[in-house]
Amino acid sequence: MAYQVPRPKLTFAEKIYLPSVIAGLKITLGHLWRMLRGKTHVCMQYPEEKWDSHLPPHYRGAPTLVSDEFGRTRCVACQLCEFICPPRAIRIKPGEIPAENKFAKVEKFPEEFQIDMIRCIYCGLCEEVCPEQAIFLKKEYAITGTSRAAMMHQKEKLIEMGGIQPGVVNKWNEKK
Amino acid sequence: MNAILHDLADPNSILFMIWTTLAKSAGLLGVVLGMVSYTVYAERRVSSLMQDRLGPNRTGFPISLLGFGLKDWSPILGGLGQPIADAVKLLLKEDFTPAYVKKFYYWIAPALGIAAAIISLAVIPFGSKIGTVDMVIANIDIGPLFIFAISSLGVYGIVLAGWSANSKYPFLGAIRSTSQLISYELALGLSVVPLFLIIGKLNLVEIVHYQVQNGWMLLPGLTAGKLPTLSQVLCWIPVLISFLVFTIAMFAETNRLPFDLPEAETELVGGYHTEYSSMKFALFFLGEYTAMITGSSLIITLFLGAWHFPGIPDGSMSGWPGVLWGLVNIGVFFTKVFAFLIFFIFIRWTLPRFRYDQLMKLGWIWLFEIALVNIFLTALIVAFVH
Amino acid sequence: MSPILFWIFAALMLGFGAATLVNRNPVASALSLVVSLLGLSALFFSLDAYFIGVIQILVYAGAVMVLFLFIIMLLDLKAEQRRQISLPVLLGGVAVTALFVTQIALVVRTFQVGNKPFPSLAAKFDDASNIGNMLFSHYNLPFQVIGVLILVASIGVVVLSKRELN
Numbered sequence A: 001m002a003y004q005v006p007r008p009k010l011t012f013a014e015k016i017y018l019p020s021v022i023a024g025l026k027i028t029l030g031h032l033w034r035m036l037r038g039k040t041h042v043c044m045q046y047p048e049e050k051w052d053s054h055l056p057p058h059y060r061g062a063p064t065l066v067s068d069e070f071g072r073t074r075c076v077a078c079q080l081c082e083f084i085c086p087p088r089a090i091r092i093k094p095g096e097i098p099a100e101n102k103f104a105k106v107e108k109f110p111e112e113f114q115i116d117m118i119r120c121i122y123c124g125l126c127e128e129v130c131p132e133q134a135i136f137l138k139k140e141y142a143i144t145g146t147s148r149a150a151m152m153h154q155k156e157k158l159i160e161m162g163g164i165q166p167g168v169v170n171k172w173n174e175k176k
Numbered sequence B: 001m002n003a004i005l006h007d008l009a010d011p012n013s014i015l016f017m018i019w020t021t022l023a024k025s026a027g028l029l030g031v032v033l034g035m036v037s038y039t040v041y042a043e044r045r046v047s048s049l050m051q052d053r054l055g056p057n058r059t060g061f062p063i064s065l066l067g068f069g070l071k072d073w074s075p076i077l078g079g080l081g082q083p084i085a086d087a088v089k090l091l092l093k094e095d096f097t098p099a100y101v102k103k104f105y106y107w108i109a110p111a112l113g114i115a116a117a118i119i120s121l122a123v124i125p126f127g128s129k130i131g132t133v134d135m136v137i138a139n140i141d142i143g144p145l146f147i148f149a150i151s152s153l154g155v156y157g158i159v160l161a162g163w164s165a166n167s168k169y170p171f172l173g174a175i176r177s178t179s180q181l182i183s184y185e186l187a188l189g190l191s192v193v194p195l196f197l198i199i200g201k202l203n204l205v206e207i208v209h210y211q212v213q214n215g216w217m218l219l220p221g222l223t224a225g226k227l228p229t230l231s232q233v234l235c236w237i238p239v240l241i242s243f244l245v246f247t248i249a250m251f252a253e254t255n256r257l258p259f260d261l262p263e264a265e266t267e268l269v270g271g272y273h274t275e276y277s278s279m280k281f282a283l284f285f286l287g288e289y290t291a292m293i294t295g296s297s298l299i300i301t302l303f304l305g306a307w308h309f310p311g312i313p314d315g316s317m318s319g320w321p322g323v324l325w326g327l328v329n330i331g332v333f334f335t336k337v338f339a340f341l342i343f344f345i346f347i348r349w350t351l352p353r354f355r356y357d358q359l360m361k362l363g364w365i366w367l368f369e370i371a372l373v374n375i376f377l378t379a380l381i382v383a384f385v386h
Numbered sequence C: 001m002s003p004i005l006f007w008i009f010a011a012l013m014l015g016f017g018a019a020t021l022v023n024r025n026p027v028a029s030a031l032s033l034v035v036s037l038l039g040l041s042a043l044f045f046s047l048d049a050y051f052i053g054v055i056q057i058l059v060y061a062g063a064v065m066v067l068f069l070f071i072i073m074l075l076d077l078k079a080e081q082r083r084q085i086s087l088p089v090l091l092g093g094v095a096v097t098a099l100f101v102t103q104i105a106l107v108v109r110t111f112q113v114g115n116k117p118f119p120s121l122a123a124k125f126d127d128a129s130n131i132g133n134m135l136f137s138h139y140n141l142p143f144q145v146i147g148v149l150i151l152v153a154s155i156g157v158v159v160l161s162k163r164e165l166n
C-alpha cells in the first residue's frame, strides 16, 4: 500500500530559502571560527598523535602468525584460511615435519606462508576459521611499503609480528 | 632594427598592440591558472576547517634540499606545496582510455571544456591602465554577451564527454548538465539586463568606468565619495534583485553546490568525467575552477566595481606611478575575485544539493520569472527618473 | 579586417558546411554544423557586427545545436548510418539546389549595388543600440508580428505535448 508522506507546511521565510542559507552559513562559519582559534579538538593530528593505546582488544589489524609458549609456530598448514580468505590474499605451501623432530606428530607445517597485504581486507575470517588458533589479527594497522614485494608479508615477518600468544588450544604439547 | 624597436614602444603601432596583448594574455593566464590551483587548495582547507578537520597541511616546499643551510618552514608553508604535488601527481598518473569509448570525441571533450572557460577571460577588464595600455585583452562592445556565448559553448565539452564515454553514469551526468546549463543561461542572461538599462552600455570597460564615477552598482553610496542621488537609490532595488538572481544563476552555471547535479558524486559516481583519468580529468577540473574565476570576475565587474576601490587612483598617469597604481588596481581586482571565490566555497560546504525537480523549478519558475519582472521594473524606474 | 582572415573563416565555414552534409555519423554532422556557425560568426565579427556575431553563437551554436546534438545522442545512431539514399530523393535534392543556384546567379548578375563600396562607419559604432533602435522604430510592426508568431508556436507545442500525455 502506498504511503503518502505528509509534507510539512512551509512558511514564507522557509520557502524563499535565503534565511536558511544564512542560518547554515552561521553554523559552518562558527565551526570555521572555532577551528581557527584552536578551540575545537575533534580532530586528532594523526601521525603525531595516535589512538593506539585505546584500541579495543578485538581490533582487527594485520593478520599475523602466533607462536605458543614454547616458541612453536602454531600453524599446521591445514590451508583452511587460504580457502576462506575472500580476496585470496593468503598463499601457503605445506611441508612435512621430519620424523626425528619432536613435533613430528603434527605432520605438517607451512614451508611458505605469505599474505598479500595489498589484497587483505582485514575481515578476520582467517582468524575465525583457524582450528589451531594460529593466525590472529593484531593491532598493527599502518601497513605500508614502497614496492609490491614489501607489501607481501612472508612467513618470517608474520611470525615476528605475531609474537607469543599464550593460548587456549594446546593439543600439540609434548606432554600430550 | 631601430625601426622595430621604435615600433615596439610606439603606442599606435600594430607591433605595440601585438606584444602588449600577448603579454597581457600570458600574464592573465598565469595568474588565473595559479589562482585555480590555490583555489582548490583553499577549498580543501576551508572545507576541512568548517568540518573541524585540518585539511592538507603537510606538503611544504622542501627548500632544505637546496642546501645553503635553509630550513623547511613546515609550520608556515605546510600545505602550500599541495597544489604542486597534486599537479605532478595528475600529470604522472596513468592516462587510461577505456576500449569502448568513441576516441575522437573522448579526446577533444576536455580541451573544449577548458578552452571555453579560458577564452571568456579575454573580455574581463582585470585592471585599469598601465600607462596607455588598457588592462583588458579584448575591449569589445558586447562583453557580457560574449562571455555568455562562449560559456554556452562550454556545454559541448560536457555533452561530448558524457556521450563519448559510452557508459551510463557519464551520460546521465551530461543530460543533467546540459538541461541545467541551458535553463540557467536564461536567468543569467536576463538578470543582467536591468544593469544595461541603467548604464546604457554593453561594454565592460565602460560599465566599470560608470561605476568609478557613480559608485559601485551594488553599493552606490559607500564608494563614490558622495551621497547617492534619488535615481541611484531607486535603481538600487532592481540592481539588488539582479545581483541575487545573477549570483544564484552563476552558481548553477559553474556546477557548484548546491547545484552540482552533473557531478553528484553520491549518485552518479562522478558524472560526465567518470571515465576520465589523469590529465584529461584534470583538464575538466581546471576548466570548472577557471569558469568559477571567470564567473566571479564577471560579478565583480558588473556589480562590485571591478578594480576600483575608493581612494585608489587608476594607472593612467605616465611613468612609474602609472605602472605602480596600475598594478595596485590589478591587485585590488584579484583580491575581490578571491574574496568572492571564498564565498563560493563557504556556500558549497554549507548547503546540501537540490533535488532535480527543485533545481528545474527554481530555474524556470522563480529565477526566470523574477529576472523578467525585474526588467520591467527597471524600465519603469528608468522611465520615471528620466 | 584583413582578407586573409576572411578567406580562412569562409573556407572553414564552407568546408564544415559540406562536412555536415557528407558525414554519415549524425553527431559528426551536428558538430560540423556548429563549427560552420562559428566560422559564420567570425565573419560577422570581421565586419564589426559584433552583436549579430555573438547572438549567432549564443542562440544557434550555444542553444539550438546543443539541443539538436542531444536529441541525436538519444536516438539510435546505427539506424541512420544504415539508411540508403533513394534515387528520387537524391534527384529532388539536386533539382532544388540547381534551381536555387540559378536564381542566385541571375540575381547577382543584375544586382549592381554589390559592386559599390560600403559607406564607412563611424570609428566607434555601437551596433547593439543601433539594432535596437532600428527594430523598435523602423521595423516595429514586423517585430511584434514575429513575436506573436513565436508565442503562438510555443503555445502550440505546449498544447500538443499535453494532449500526447493524456
Ligand code: SF4
Binding pocket: A063, A081, A084, A085, A086, A087, A088, A089, A090, A115, A119, A120, A121, A122, A123, A124, A125, A126, A127
Ligand atoms: S583478514 Fe581476511 S582478507 Fe585478510 S588474510 Fe585473513 S581472511 Fe584474508
Ligand code: SF4
Binding pocket: A074, A075, A076, A077, A078, A079, A080, A081, A082, A092, A129, A130, A131, A132, A133, A134, A135
Ligand atoms: S593459519 Fe590456521 S587455518 Fe591457516 S593454515 Fe595455519 S592452521 Fe590452518
